[in-house]
Amino acid sequence: MIFVCAGFAGCTSPQSALDPAGTEAETVATLFWVMLVGAILIWLAVIGLSVFATRIRPKAYGETAGLRLIVWGGCVFPVVVLTALLVWGLQMMPPMRAEANGPTIAVSGERFWWRVAYGVEGEPGVSKTLPEGGTPSANEIWLPAGQRTELLLGSPDVIHSLWVPSIAGKMDAIPGRVNRLVVEPTKPGVYNGVCAEFCGDAHAQMALRVVVVPADEYEAYVARQGAPASVETGNAGFRAFMQNGCDACHAVRGTGAAGEVGPDLTHLASRRTIAAATLPMSRDNLAEFIGFTHRVKPGVQMPSYGMLAEEEIAAIAGWLETLQ
Amino acid sequence: MATGNKTRDTLWTLIAAPTIWAVHFALSYGSVAYGCAPNENVFADIGGFRIFVGGLTVVALVGIGFIFARALGEWRGNGGRMPHDEDTAAVRERFLEFSTVLLAGLSFIAVIYTALPVALMADCR
Numbered sequence: 001m002i003f004v005c006a007g008f009a010g011c012t013s014p015q016s017a018l019d020p021a022g023t024e025a026e027t028v029a030t031l032f033w034v035m036l037v038g039a040i041l042i043w044l045a046v047i048g049l050s051v052f053a054t055r056i057r058p059k060a061y062g063e064t065a066g067l068r069l070i071v072w073g074g075c076v077f078p079v080v081v082l083t084a085l086l087v088w089g090l091q092m093m094p095p096m097r098a099e100a101n102g103p104t105i106a107v108s109g110e111r112f113w114w115r116v117a118y119g120v121e122g123e124p125g126v127s128k129t130l131p132e133g134g135t136p137s138a139n140e141i142w143l144p145a146g147q148r149t150e151l152l153l154g155s156p157d158v159i160h161s162l163w164v165p166s167i168a169g170k171m172d173a174i175p176g177r178v179n180r181l182v183v184e185p186t187k188p189g190v191y192n193g194v195c196a197e198f199c200g201d202a203h204a205q206m207a208l209r210v211v212v213v214p215a216d217e218y219e220a221y222v223a224r225q226g227a228p229a230s231v232e233t234g235n236a237g238f239r240a241f242m243q244n245g246c247d248a249c250h251a252v253r254g255t256g257a258a259g260e261v262g263p264d265l266t267h268l269a270s271r272r273t274i275a276a277a278t279l280p281m282s283r284d285n286l287a288e289f290i291g292f293t294h295r296v297k298p299g300v301q302m303p304s305y306g307m308l309a310e311e312e313i314a315a316i317a318g319w320l321e322t323l324q
Numbered sequence: 325m326a327t328g329n330k331t332r333d334t335l336w337t338l339i340a341a342p343t344i345w346a347v348h349f350a351l352s353y354g355s356v357a358y359g360c361a362p363n364e365n366v367f368a369d370i371g372g373f374r375i376f377v378g379g380l381t382v383v384a385l386v387g388i389g390f391i392f393a394r395a396l397g398e399w400r401g402n403g404g405r406m407p408h409d410e411d412t413a414a415v416r417e418r419f420l421e422f423s424t425v426l427l428a429g430l431s432f433i434a435v436i437y438t439a440l441p442v443a444l445m446a447d448c449r
């Protein structure tokens with residue numbers, strides 16, 4: 001019993017397809033359990049039969065008995081089971097791809113982080129590039145519970161794949177193409193997502209958080225993300241940020257920093273993690289990421305700023321921490 | 325060389341049923357992919373293509389059914405027994421007929437499985 005519990009402890013987690021918190025994940029989990037039970041029954045029958053034929057009644061069985069076993073067990077039974085599974089699986093698919101009734105969010109997989117834009121206008125058909133505009137954010141996707149949100153997935157570099165096991169199956173983010181994934185989270189909570197298609201050095205560190213909240217909270221969150229940063233710009237931290245060229249790649253709306261290469265940092269400190277869920281958000285971790293970028297996360301586009309004085313990095317990290 | 329009855333079986337008659345399966349597969353997937361290619365509206369019905377695949381499926385199943393029935397009848401007529409391990413033309417014939425029966429059965433099921441998706445899905449999603 002203890003072993004069973006230990007074995008199943010992994011099932012209740014923010015990143016488990018066996019602990020579904022979305023309609024698509026529920027469908028997948030049901031399918032999994034039914035097939036698991038079916039597989040166990042078939043296994044028991046096969047093993048039982050071989051024990052019967054070799055231990056319980058070991059004797060030479062006639063040709064007709066063997067033929068009957070092949071026809072019924074090897075042809076009729078598999079055809080019936082596979083047909084039933086195929087029909088059952090196929091009729092699950094249309095509702096999974098049903099139209100969205102909630103917001104549209106653009107998610108771009110970029111080595112090795114997720115660019116997010118809330119409230120974009122999706123175009124009909126398959127477009128080549130993600131729509132422009134929307135409220136920018138990164139590495140954390142908020143979703144309204146009980147609504148069907150449309151995620152538009154794209155990429156400027158290589159193929160990535162967005163997978164939030166608790167909520168839905170995975171969908172590739174492919175350069176030159178926009179894929180659609182409609183998700184319907186049912187339980188508020190914080191879930192983990194990952195990049196599920198190998199994309200380079202830091203692929204394993206390309207994760208994200210998905211925060212599911214009631215619809216009104218979602219609206220309020222997006223409104224907050226859309227507002228410019230309310231932050232001091234007269235201090236040493238901000239000056240160091242601008243002097244060292246961080247603004248070439250990062251935007252902090254309302255301060256003049258308008259880079260577009262890396263994540264939008266306007267509300268960085270409101271996120272739970274930094275660098276695509278590589279480290280928890282904290283002043284120390286910010287300083288570590290700035291000073292030892294490639295040690296923390298090899299392969300990222302951002303240069304390591306190890307040459308800066310420790311106080312300067314601390315000042316930048318302190319300033320970044322106020323970007324609520 | 326066939327002992328008494330109808331068609332002389334060869335490797336061509338053997339692969340006739342799987343060939344129908346292959347052609348049906350290519351035309352089904354090709355036509356629906358063509359119908360969905362512009363993808364302006366994934367929710368629009370593709371009724372015409374579903375009817376096309378349906379008709380194609382009926383034709384394929386009738387063809388495979390005919391091959392199945394012929395090969396089974398001739399195999400039975402030639403004794404309808406296993407094994408097929410003698411070094412004679414008659415046994416070779418019987419062996420080819422039996423293999424044709426099995427392949428036709430497989431192709432029949434495969435054609436149905438190929439067509440099932442458009443039976444259950446009405447649009448390009």
Ligand SMILES: [Cu+2]
Binds near residue numbers: 112159195198206
């Ligand atoms: Cu990736």
